[in-house]
Amino acid sequence: MIEIGRIALIIALPVAIFSLLASISAARSESGRFYKGARYGILGIFGLYTLALAVVLYAFFTDDFSVKIVAEHSSHDLSPLYSLSALYADKAGSVFLWGWLISLFSALLVCLTGKADRRMTACTMAILVVIEAFYICLVVLVGNVFAPQSSPVSDGFGLNPLLQNFGMLVHPPLLYLGFAGFTIVFALVMAAVIDRSPDIWRNTLVRHWAIFAWCALGVGNIVGMWWSYNELGWGGYWAWDPVENAGLMPWLLGTAFLHSMVMGRQRNYLTAWGLYLIVFTFVFTLLSPFITHGGIESPLHGFYGSSFPPYILGAMIVVVIGSLILIYIRHRDIRSKESPPSLISRESAFLFTNIILIVLVIIILIGTVLPGIIEGVGGTKIALERSYFDSTCGPIMLLLVLLMGVCPLLGWGKSTWKSPGRNIIIFLLAGTIVSAVILTTGTGNWYIAVVLICGLVLFVIFREWWRGTAVRHNNQKINYFQAFFSLINSNRARYGGFIAHIGIILLALGIIASSFYSIEKTVTLDIGETASVSKYELTYQELTFKQDSAKISAVAKVLVSRSDKEVTTMHPSYAYWFSHDNFFAEVAVRTAAAEDLFVSLVWTAFDPDDKSATFRVLVNPMIVWIWAGGGFFLLGGAVSFSFREKQSSRGTG
Amino acid sequence: MKKKYVIGGVIVLAAVIYLVIVILQNMGSYYQGVSEFYEDIEKIGDNNVRVAGTVVDGSVAWDAEKVKLSFIITEGDQNLPVLYNGAQPSNFKEGSAILVEGKYGSDGMFHASQLILRCSSKYEALLE
Numbered sequence: 156m157i158e159i160g161r162i163a164l165i166i167a168l169p170v171a172i173f174s175l176l177a178s179i180s181a182a183r184s185e186s187g188r189f190y191k192g193a194r195y196g197i198l199g200i201f202g203l204y205t206l207a208l209a210v211v212l213y214a215f216f217t218d219d220f221s222v223k224i225v226a227e228h229s230s231h232d233l234s235p236l237y238s239l240s241a242l243y244a245d246k247a248g249s250v251f252l253w254g255w256l257i258s259l260f261s262a263l264l265v266c267l268t269g270k271a272d273r274r275m276t277a278c279t280m281a282i283l284v285v286i287e288a289f290y291i292c293l294v295v296l297v298g299n300v301f302a303p304q305s306s307p308v309s310d311g312f313g314l315n316p317l318l319q320n321f322g323m324l325v326h327p328p329l330l331y332l333g334f335a336g337f338t339i340v341f342a343l344v345m346a347a348v349i350d351r352s353p354d355i356w357r358n359t360l361v362r363h364w365a366i367f368a369w370c371a372l373g374v375g376n377i378v379g380m381w382w383s384y385n386e387l388g389w390g391g392y393w394a395w396d397p398v399e400n401a402g403l404m405p406w407l408l409g410t411a412f413l414h415s416m417v418m419g420r421q422r423n424y425l426t427a428w429g430l431y432l433i434v435f436t437f438v439f440t441l442l443s444p445f446i447t448h449g450g451i452e453s454p455l456h457g458f459y460g461s462s463f464p465p466y467i468l469g470a471m472i473v474v475v476i477g478s479l480i481l482i483y484i485r486h487r488d489i490r491s492k493e494s495p496p497s498l499i500s501r502e503s504a505f506l507f508t509n510i511i512l513i514v515l516v517i518i519i520l521i522g523t524v525l526p527g528i529i530e531g532v533g534g535t536k537i538a539l540e541r542s543y544f545d546s547t548c549g550p551i552m553l554l555l556v557l558l559m560g561v562c563p564l565l566g567w568g569k570s571t572w573k574s575p576g577r578n579i580i581i582f583l584l585a586g587t588i589v590s591a592v593i594l595t596t597g598t599g600n601w602y603i604a605v606v607l608i609c610g611l612v613l614f615v616i617f618r619e620w621w622r623g624t625a626v627r628h629n630n631q632k633i634n635y636f637q638a639f640f641s642l643i644n645s646n647r648a649r650y651g652g653f654i655a656h657i658g659i660i661l662l663a664l665g666i667i668a669s670s671f672y673s674i675e676k677t678v679t680l681d682i683g684e685t686a687s688v689s690k691y692e693l694t695y696q697e698l699t700f701k702q703d704s705a706k707i708s709a710v711a712k713v714l715v716s717r718s719d720k721e722v723t724t725m726h727p728s729y730a731y732w733f734s735h736d737n738f739f740a741e742v743a744v745r746t747a748a749a750e751d752l753f754v755s756l757v758w759t760a761f762d763p764d765d766k767s768a769t770f771r772v773l774v775n776p777m778i779v780w781i782w783a784g785g786g787f788f789l790l791g792g793a794v795s796f797s798f799r800e801k802q803s804s805r806g807t808g
Numbered sequence: 809m810k811k812k813y814v815i816g817g818v819i820v821l822a823a824v825i826y827l828v829i830v831i832l833q834n835m836g837s838y839y840q841g842v843s844e845f846y847e848d849i850e851k852i853g854d855n856n857v858r859v860a861g862t863v864v865d866g867s868v869a870w871d872a873e874k875v876k877l878s879f880i881i882t883e884g885d886q887n888l889p890v891l892y893n894g895a896q897p898s899n900f901k902e903g904s905a906i907l908v909e910g911k912y913g914s915d916g917m918f919h920a921s922q923l924i925l926r927c928s929s930k931y932e933a934l935l936e
Binding site for chain 2: 317387388389514518521522525539540542543546547677678679736737738739740757758760767769771
């Protein structure tokens with residue numbers, strides 16, 4: 156049965172070769188027949204790939220333990236919902252799913268393009284088909300998802316309980332959506348370079364796929380943080396773990412790409428930057444899942460361990476060298492035509508944004524791979540402390556936030572100190588007052604500076620909105636509410652960007668508050684005893700035992716009150732999972748705008764006569780602001796996405 | 809134009825130097841096996857280090873009242889007793905490979921401030 160999937164993918168390979176030849180011919184001759192053939196080829200690959208995926212999913216849903224991947228990651232009692240998680244809990248399984256998404260997006264792309272610009276579409280198809288073929292080869296030859304289970308088992312090993320969580324159900328697919336989306340953007344942009352297409356940055360397809368990929372990846376990362384926070388029980392959400400960095404780096408590069416794209420469209424500036432950035436965004440998406448699964452996830456593994464596949468490294472090198480040669484050959488056609496703007500201009504602010512984002516990525520990359528490289532070369536085992544990332548990335552990110560505030564105050568092009576002068580002076584004055592306040596209070600609490608800078612940036616953004624709204628209100632005689640929406644509507648690309656910036660500010664505030672003002676306490680209580688943490692009184696009321704086919708759990712009932720008023724009842728639990736012969740805690744979190752109360756049951760004896768239990772309690776301020784930031788990413792992305800070229804004239808952004 | 813490159817170069821150089829300094833400052837805490845740890849024990853002194861080993865069967869003791877976990881880790885025929893203020897993390901069990909971070913005390917115990925499990929619980933299933 157599972158063999159059908161393998162055969163389908165093997166058939167997809169010659170289809171890919173056919174489609175590649177057809178699309179190259181179509182690009183050269185503009186022949187309608189070849190073009191059609193290439194399109195059908197892409198749709199055919201998608202069909203075959205979908206069949207293969209259906210076969211594998213069927214094996215999961217029917218608990219077919221004769222298939223290795225099912226036996227290793229699933230079990231009879233696993234909820235069908237988590238069968239999906241079980242698929243991408245496997246290294247080969249996630250590459251499989253990711254490849255399917257690329258084939259889906261390629262098919263979508265050829266359906267959406269219609270008759271527009273055939274030659275460029277043909278080039279895009281050629282690039283995509285090569286990428287698809289690469290993934291199919293990986294799935295069929297290297298990480299075989301169709302392999303049979305060598306020794307028959309009556310039940311599967313089961314899925315790690317930590318992965319049986321809603322966050323883990325959506326986090327990897329969101330990342331893969333982002334990666335696959337950026338793959339499409341890469342193909343489109345490179346095709347435009349090959350085709351000497353003059354207006355890459357005005358191409359709606361490029362814009363749409365880029366915004367989509369950016370949103371998916373950004374929200375995917377935040378869902379990953381949410382999962383880490385709610386499921387792992389350590390009370391944090393970000394540890395600069397290589398796996399996390401691997402999702403963050405392509406997103407940062409993608410962010411820089413988006414900014415170059417905006418400049419390219421509006422000012423014909425930073426056009427070459429955009430090309431290089433999409434190449435590296437794509438390359439980092441390749442790196443990412445193999446850091447996740449290749450084994451550098453823990454400090455006990457080396458980067459160049461046997462598990463890091465050399466063919467991925469090879470593919471990355473081929474992509475980089477190939478793309479750079481291509482861009483070099485075409486460099487005359489893509490150079491920015493306008494004279495460089497002055498240092499104090501909005502264009503330069505975008506340029507600095509790009510530089511800062513790239514520096515961030517370099518720092519994170521060094522921190523991620525350096526320990527492994529040193530171990531590989533010299534054999535010394537080195538671990539970089541978390542403080543390496545905090546002390547380098549923290550200030551740089553702050554600079555980025557500051558730029559967000561300065562940028563709208565600057566004029567386009569050749570502005571001098573005079574024209575934006577007043578705005579800048581106000582901003583700098585405010586900044587100086589802020590610094591003075593911090594210095595005079597003398598606490599060295601630099602995070603207060605962050606909060607104030609964030610406030611300033613928010614002020615600048617809202618001032619922009621307020622002014623625009625007021626002008627519309629006065630000129631068009633409409634109420635403020637209508638005026639506001641008419642303002643956003645007038646340039647959705649720009650205001651979508653502002654909304655995403657608000658998301659970043661919320662994220663920054665949440666991170667700062669929860670990093671510096673978190674309170675933690677671990678305490679063992681008997682039934683009826685009360686512990687006080689911060690302003691909360693926690694009374695341990697009852698412990699009940701539950702058993703099902705997968706686990707025995709102890710569920711505690713904890714009454715939470717605050718200044719003698721009952722707030723809520725929480726139910727943290729602690730469970731013994733048979734399949735893993737181990738204990739896992741299920742945390743309870745009470746979320747509020749100001750702070751989270753996080754209660755984890757970390758130990759109990761499972762003894763009906765001695766119900767004493769150990770709780771780890773954390774009060775984490777402003778965590779929900781981080782999740783809200785993710786919401787603003789989505790909202791801003793959606794607003795920008797809906798932007799249409801004809802709505803705005805050039806240079807109004 | 810030349811001036812621009814000079815200024816740019818200086819900034820890049822300064823950034824690189826700063827980065828190298830930060831890396832060197834944060835690289836001190838490498839980890840080693842229990843046997844290597846004992847070899848270097850005088851050199852280490854009171855510094856924060858990470859030691860890798862396996863949790864010895866039957867060595868885990870848990871004092872719920874005081875919220876103290878103690879166990880022995882082993883590697884290369886050498887044992888190291890570890891004391892940790894906190895409950896055991898998920899995925900911790902006898903026989904697991906573990907990384908303990910902390911200081912070696914004059915009482916002959918390793919006082920761990922952090923327990924890091926091999927294939928950090930988060931990715932265990934994603935790995936194999």
